[in-house]
Amino acid sequence: MQTKPNPGFFKRNAPIAGEAEAIERAKNGDPDAFAKLYALHKRRVYTLCLRMLGNVSEAEDMTQEAFLHLFRKLGSFRGESAFSTWLHRLTVNLVLMHLRKKGLQLVSLEETINPSEEDAPKRDFGSRDTMLSGSVDRVTLERAVALLPPGYRMVFVLHDVEGFEHNEIATMLECSTGNSKSQLHKARLKLRELLRESQALQPADSVSEAAR
Amino acid sequence: MKDLATANLDNMTTAEFEEYLPELFESGGGSISKDPRFANFFKSHPDCAALVSDLEIIAEQAKSLFDPGGGESGGGSEPSDAVWSNIASKLKQEPPTTKEN
Numbered sequence: 380m381q382t383k384p385n386p387g388f389f390k391r392n393a394p395i396a397g398e399a400e401a402i403e404r405a406k407n408g409d410p411d412a413f414a415k416l417y418a419l420h421k422r423r424v425y426t427l428c429l430r431m432l433g434n435v436s437e438a439e440d441m442t443q444e445a446f447l448h449l450f451r452k453l454g455s456f457r458g459e460s461a462f463s464t465w466l467h468r469l470t471v472n473l474v475l476m477h478l479r480k481k482g483l484q485l486v487s488l489e490e491t492i493n494p495s496e497e498d499a500p501k502r503d504f505g506s507r508d509t510m511l512s513g514s515v516d517r518v519t520l521e522r523a524v525a526l527l528p529p530g531y532r533m534v535f536v537l538h539d540v541e542g543f544e545h546n547e548i549a550t551m552l553e554c555s556t557g558n559s560k561s562q563l564h565k566a567r568l569k570l571r572e573l574l575r576e577s578q579a580l581q582p583a584d585s586v587s588e589a590a591r
Numbered sequence: 592m593k594d595l596a597t598a599n600l601d602n603m604t605t606a607e608f609e610e611y612l613p614e615l616f617e618s619g620g621g622s623i624s625k626d627p628r629f630a631n632f633f634k635s636h637p638d639c640a641a642l643v644s645d646l647e648i649i650a651e652q653a654k655s656l657f658d659p660g661g662g663e664s665g666g667g668s669e670p671s672d673a674v675w676s677n678i679a680s681k682l683k684q685e686p687p688t689t690k691e692n
Contacts, residue, residue, distance in 0.1 A: 410682065417675060425670040426659040442670045446678050450685065511645045515652050524656070539653035545617070564613035567646045574649070 395419055398462060406453050413453075417446055420463065424470050430536045431474045433525060441477060445470040467541060475551060500568035515574055523573040531566035538563050601631050608632065608639050616646065623647070 398419060404412030424445050429438035448469060456465055524532060524540075533552065537543045538559070543551070545559040552559065598611055615623050623629060623643050633640035659668060 410679075413682070414675075414679075417678065421675075422659045422669045423657075425674075426668060429668065439670050439674050443674050443677050447681055447685075450678075450682055511648055515648055517652065517655050520649070520652050521656060524653075535653070539650050540656045542654075542657070560613045560617055564616065567616075567649050570649050571642070571645045574645075 394461065395463075402453070402456065402462060405450075406456075413450060416449070420466055421446075423463065424466065427467060427470055427536070427541065428474055430524065430540070431471070431533060432478075433529070433532070437477075441470070441474050444477075445473055448473060468543075471537065471541070471543075471551060500565055500572055511571065511574055511578065519574065519577055520570070523570050523577065526573055527566055527569055531562055531569055534559055534562040535566035535570070539567075600628050603632060605636055605639055608636065612643075612646075616650070 397415065401412045401415040401419070405416055421442065425438055425442045428441040428445070429435065432438050432441065445466070449466060452469065456462065524535060527535060534548060537548045537551070538545065545556045545563075548554075548559045549556045554562075598607070603611075624633070624640065624647055633643075
């Protein structure tokens with residue numbers, strides 16, 4: 380079965396100059412070419428690990444594992460998807476395997492249906508005067524994402540940041556597609572809450588500056 | 592989650608609208624606020640309009656997080672040099688990769 384391409388996903392995975400040549404050379408055992416692939420992708424792979432794990436030391440360990448795994452599996456890359464898509468999927472699967480070994484339940488069904496009061500988004504739409512001020516800068520959003528409960532953060536990062544589709548996320552997290560959609564919605568609601576709290580703490584000038 | 596096909600779009604309550612939202616975002620391609628089917632509803636429910644606008648801003652801005660620093664020479668966080676040292680050292684012990692067809 381062929382999955383429907385997500386246009387936003389491919390836009391975020393545009394080919395990088397010199398990448399295709401480096402892949403071919405690395406497949407033939409050229410260590411400089413593999414170093415080039417590392418240089419091209421280390422930030423994205425590390426950031427993905429950091430967002431999923433929320434811990435610098437573990438993120439570095441998993442970045443190392445991801446590139447070692449890449450070295451072993453590179454021969455099987457056939458270019459059917461963008462290289463970064465393939466590498467990120469490989470990385471996500473390694474991180475999830477790592478988390479399963481640690482015994483962490485990735486997407487708790489109970490949390491989805493009946494989240495704890497502390498973690499769940501409040502059932503409050505807010506009023507117009509407290510809506511987000513037109514734009515959110517990426518640093519503020521990054522901080523808010525780091526504050527999300529792990530189940531929400533995982534689905535938000537995989538869907539809204541990495542561009543995976545719900546059916547892919549459901550397979551990765553071993554949950555239903557509906558559960559993935561529900562977790563994503565709750566993650567966005569929780570982020571809205573966190574961002575509004577963060578804006579409320581800022582002086583009025585800096586909020587209007589961010590909106591410009 | 593409720594099925595939008597059964598919804599009365601002009602006479603929904605706020606609570607009903609919220610139940611449709613996850614599916615709406617999935618099917619609406621992230622632009623519910625511009626969907627003419629909801630124009631009347633948003634006029635009479637400005638809080639729902641504000642919520643949708645905020646969630647669209649969050650989903651849109653999330654895309655910018657994909658690239659942490661604009662490539663090789665950009666800013667953003669990166670792993671320490673020790674990570675590559677460890678990888679390089681382990682690769683020396685690995686047999687060469689084989690190309691699969």
